[in-house]
Amino acid sequence: MEINSRLMLFTGRASYYLGRKILNVLQRFPEMQDLRLYEPEVIKFANENLKVKISESVRGADVFVLQTAASSWHAHTGINSEKVNTEDTSELSLSENLMELFIMVDALRGASAGRITVITPYYPYARSDKKDEPRISITARLMGQMLRDAGADRVLTMNLHALQIQGFMPMPCDQLDANPLIARHFREAEKSENLAVLATDAGGVKWATKYAEMLKCPLAVCDKRRWKDNQDPEIRNVIGIEEIKGKEIAIFDDEILTGGTMTTAIAALKDRFDLPVSYVSCVHGVFAKGAVERIRKTGVRQVVTTDTLPPLKKDDDFVKVVSTAPLLAAAIRNIHTGKSVTRIFTQPNFIFDIQGNLFP
Numbered sequence: 001m002e003i004n005s006r007l008m009l010f011t012g013r014a015s016y017y018l019g020r021k022i023l024n025v026l027q028r029f030p031e032m033q034d035l036r037l038y039e040p041e042v043i044k045f046a047n048e049n050l051k052v053k054i055s056e057s058v059r060g061a062d063v064f065v066l067q068t069a070a071s072s073w074h075a076h077t078g079i080n081s082e083k084v085n086t087e088d089t090s091e092l093s094l095s096e097n098l099m100e101l102f103i104m105v106d107a108l109r110g111a112s113a114g115r116i117t118v119i120t121p122y123y124p125y126a127r128s129d130k131k132d133e134p135r136i137s138i139t140a141r142l143m144g145q146m147l148r149d150a151g152a153d154r155v156l157t158m159n160l161h162a163l164q165i166q167g168f169m170p171m172p173c174d175q176l177d178a179n180p181l182i183a184r185h186f187r188e189a190e191k192s193e194n195l196a197v198l199a200t201d202a203g204g205v206k207w208a209t210k211y212a213e214m215l216k217c218p219l220a221v222c223d224k225r226r227w228k229d230n231q232d233p234e235i236r237n238v239i240g241i242e243e244i245k246g247k248e249i250a251i252f253d254d255e256i257l258t259g260g261t262m263t264t265a266i267a268a269l270k271d272r273f274d275l276p277v278s279y280v281s282c283v284h285g286v287f288a289k290g291a292v293e294r295i296r297k298t299g300v301r302q303v304v305t306t307d308t309l310p311p312l313k314k315d316d317d318f319v320k321v322v323s324t325a326p327l328l329a330a331a332i333r334n335i336h337t338g339k340s341v342t343r344i345f346t347q348p349n350f351i352f353d354i355q356g357n358l359f360p
Contacts, residue, residue, distance in 0.1 A: 005062075006060070006061045006062065007032070007035065007061070007062050007064070007332075007336045008036075008038060008056070008058060008061045008062070008063045008064070008113075009022065009023060009026070009035065009036070009037050009038065009064050009066070009332070010037075010038045010039070010040065010054075010063060010064065010065045010066065010104065010108070011037060011038070011039055011065075011066045011067070012065070012066065012067035012097060012100050012101055012104065013039070013042060013075075013078075013079055013080070013083075013084050013092060013097070013100065014067065014068065014070040014074065014075050014078045014079065014092055014097045014100075014310070015066045015067050015068050015070065015078060015310075016037075016039065016078060016079055016080040017077060017078045017079075017307070017310050018066060018068065018078075018121065018307055018308075018310075018324075018325060018328075019037050019066050020037060021307070021323055021325035022037075022066070022325045022328050022329045022332065023035060023036075023037045024325070025325050025326050025329035026329045026332065026333065029333065032333070038054075038055075038056055039080060039083060040052050040053055040054050040055065040104055040107070041053040041055060042100060044091075050096070050099055050100055050103055051103075052100060052103040052104045052107050053107070054104075054107050054108060054111055057111070058108055058111045058112070058113040059111065059112045059113070059114075060112065060113075060114040061113055061114055062114055062115050062117075062336050063108055063113045063114070063115065063116050063117070064117045064119055064156075064332055064335075064336075065101070065104060065105060065108065065116060065117070065118050065119065065152075066119045066121075067097060067098075067100065067101040067104070067118070067119075067120060068120055068121045068122045068308060068309055068310075069094055069097070069098070069120060069122045069123060069124035069125075069126075069309075070092070070094065070097055070122070070309055070310055071093065071094045071286075072089065072090050072091070072092050072093045072094075073288075073289065073312065074309050074310040074312065075089035075090075075092035075310070076089045076310075077310040077311050077312065077313070078309075078310030079092070094124065098124055098143075101118070101120075101147075101150075102146060102147070102150045103150075105118060105147065105150040105151045105152050106150045106151055108151065109150070109151030110151075113151075115153045115154075116151055116152050116153050116154075117152070117153060117154045117155070117156055117332075117335060118147055118152045118154070118155050118156070119155075119156045119157075119328060119332070120155065120156075120157050121157065121158040121307075121308035121309075121324060121328065122157075122158070122255075122284050122286075122308040122309050123140070123143070123157045123158075123160055123161075123165065124143050125139035125140050125142070125143050126140055126160055126161040126162070126165060127140075127161050128140050129141075129161060129162040129164060129165050129168075130162075130164075138168070140162075140165045140168055141165075141168035144165075144168045144169040144170060144171070144173075145168075145170060147171075148169075148170045148171050152171060153171060153172075154171050154172040154173065154174070154335075155169060155171065155172070155173045155174070156173075156174050156176070156328070156331055156332075156335070157173065157174070157175055157176070158175070158176045158177075158178055158283065158284075158306075158308050158324060158327075158328075159175065159176070159177060159178055159179070159254055159283040159284065159308075160175050161254060161255070163175075174331060174335070174341045176324070176327050176328065176331055176341075176344070178283045178306050178308070178322070178324050178327065179207075179210060179211070179214070179252075179283065180214065181306065181322050181323075181324065181326075181327065182211075182252075182281055182283070182304060182306065182322055183211060183214040183215055185304060185320070185322050186215055186250070186279075186281075186304070187215065189320075193217075194247055194248050195215055195217045195247060195248050195249075195250055195279075196217055196218045196219070196220065196243065196244035196247035196248065196249050196250070197211050197212040197215065197217055197218070197219045197220075197249075197250055197251075197252065198219075198220050198221075198222065198238075198244060198249050198250070198251050198269070198275070198277070199219070199220070199221045199222060199251075200222050200224065200235075200251060200261075200262070200265040200269075201222055201224040201233070201265075202221075202224070204251075204252070204253065205221055207252045207253060207254065208221070208251075208252060211250070211252050217247075218240065218243035218244055218247070219240060219243070219244075220238050220239060220240035220241055220243060220244045221238070221239045221240060222235045222237075222238055222239075222265070222269075223235065223236045223237040223238070223239055224236065224265075234268070235265065235268045235269065235272065235273075238269070238273050238275065241273060241275070244275065245274075245275070248278040248279065249269075249275060249276065249277045249278055249279070250277070250278065250279035250280070250281060251265075251266075251277055251279070251280050251281070252281045252282070253280075253281070253282045254282060254283050254284060255282050255283065255284035255285070255286050256280070256282045256284075256285060256286060256287060256291060256295075256303075256305075257286045257287075257288050257291065258288050258290070258291050258294070259287070259290075259291035259292070259294045259295045260294070262280060262295065263294050263295055263297075263298050266280075266295075266298040266299075266300065267298060270298075270299070276299060277298070277299075277300055278300065278301045278302075279300065279301060279302055279303075279304060280295055280300050280302075280303050280304070281303070281304040281305065282303075282304075282305050283305070283306055283308060284305070284306070284308050284309060285303075285305030285306070285308075285309055285311070285312075285319070285321075286309060287312055292312065292316075292318070292319060296318055302317075302318060302319075302320055303318060303319045303320070304319075304320045304322065305319065305320070305321060305322070306321065306322050306323070306324050307321050307322075307323050307324055307325070308324055327344065330344045331344055
């Protein structure tokens with residue numbers, strides 16, 4: 001199918017919140033002022049089967065489909081409340097959102113869309129990226145295969161849990177990097193000259209080093225070891241503690257689920273090493289039930305995350321949400337026009353600032 005110059009942006013029910021933000025940024029370009037955000041009609045039958053109907057002609061169009069791997073507890077802030085009953089959001093589980101995505105892509109392919117790019121800012125089953133137990137599925141690979149079989153031509157995502165997931169994809173996959181957007185927030189909204197970055201274990205050194213370089217601030221690393229096989233790991237020492245004493249300490253990660261490991265580390269740092277943590281940050285704020293309150297009780301001043309998943313609350317000063325919409329919009333435009341996507345995630349200031357304003 002030949003691709004025409006028409007760009008069409010679709011969103012699943014759980015990702016309407018981000019779709020509107022991306023649309024607002026794209027409409028700043030003169031050639032995209034008339035762009036619309038399309039929502040397919042979704043009907044759930046009594047037997048729990050889904051019907052997804054595309055109401056507009058997509059023949060030959062360059063179609064972008066947005067659906068993040070949201071769970072039911074995110075749905076109430078992700079939906080278009082004018083079309084989806086808030087009381088029904090408890091049924092918008094991850095599995096239902098994925099089925100909606102697969103059916104939508106298949107419907108678009110059946111309607112002769114020219115090219116279909118799936119945008120999944122938080123990639124589904126990203127943590128299931130290896131076979132570390134007998135007789136289990138590498139489900140991150142399965143997701144890519146199912147998207148391909150449904151009819152997707154390429155995938156656009158944000159900060160995969162493991163880079164090898166790109167190798168599982170049977171189609172092109174572009175991974176964007178939200179870390180520079182978070183770093184800019186700290187430079188502009190906080191006093192970065194008094195910040196220090198702390199890696200709570202060896203696995204976090206990669207993230208911590210990246211932020212220490214972007215923020216030009218000192219870095220310390222926890223020496224976490226397990227004393228006995230049946231005990232939880234314990235922070236034995238903090239390497240570089242003299243560099244971060246008296247500073248505003250920030251811990252960075254790719255995602256936070258329950259916050260259990262994070263809060264245990266924060267408590268140990270404060271009690272054993274007199275190192276209170278001021279900020280906790282992650283790209284993907286999964287925040288299972290009780291996670292935010294668990295972190296709040298540690299005395300942390302603020303949690304900084306992005307909108308790859310719908311925020312749990314629309315108004316919460318404790319959780320600062322940095323929007324990824326400018327980055328995603330830039331990628332959509334460059335994919336559509338055949339320009340480099342690499343230039344966007346290696347030079348995030350190339351087109352947009354953090355508020356989504358266009359650069360000259």
